[in-house]
Amino acid sequence: MKRLARALLASVFLSVMLAVLLSLAPVMSKRGSGSLPVFQVEQPIHLTEGTLVDFLSRQPMEMRLHHVEWERNNLSLDLSTTRLTNERYREIYLLIQRTLTQTDNVASVRLTVYNASPATPELLMTVRATRVDLRESPVVHQESGRSYLQYLERFFEVKRY
Structure with a gap:
């Protein structure tokens, strides 16, 4: 027992x-x-040719991405859209901001925006931004009364065609 x-x-x-x-x-x-607590700050991504596609695929964009160049810590993106509206300018501004804040090794970003409507793409604008430019740029609030185009032209190097 x-x-x-x-x-x-x-x-x-x-x-x-x-x-x-x-x-x-x-x-x-x-x-x-590798899961993080909700309020922990995420570590910046070290952008390489291997992490570039993952980084860009996580960026919310309605504009179409055509070409990407990554050379010596400088990122160049060719985008197209049918019209440049305040929403597209917002998208451009936020893409620049995220690229320079969510990475630790991107020194500058150059965005070239083409018109997607005609058979031969026509250049609409180019924007070039560096980390120094972003430090001078404030956090953009929609209530400020300024358009995103005004922010782009004030803090970054913008050429409109």
Whole structure:
């Protein structure tokens, strides 16, 4: 009888231990998966030819991306749109801002925007921005009364055609 009681106690003990270990498995897997707490600041991305596609695919853009060049910490993007509206200027501004703040090695960004309507693409504008330019640029609030084009022209090198 004692033998049966010991075997039963041992099986209950092993079952409890197994349940505890299984309950810890999700916690242990999250620790190694790279998931971050909600309010922790994300580390900047070190942009390379290998991480460039991932970085750009995460950027919300309605304009079409045609060509990308990455050379000596300078990023060049060719985009197209049917019309340059305040929403497109906002997209350009935020793309520049994210590229320079979410990466640790991009020194400058050059965006070239073409008209997507005609058979032969016509140049609409180019914008060139550096990290120094971004430091001088304030956080843009829509309530400020200024358009995104005004912000682009004030803080970055803009050529409109």
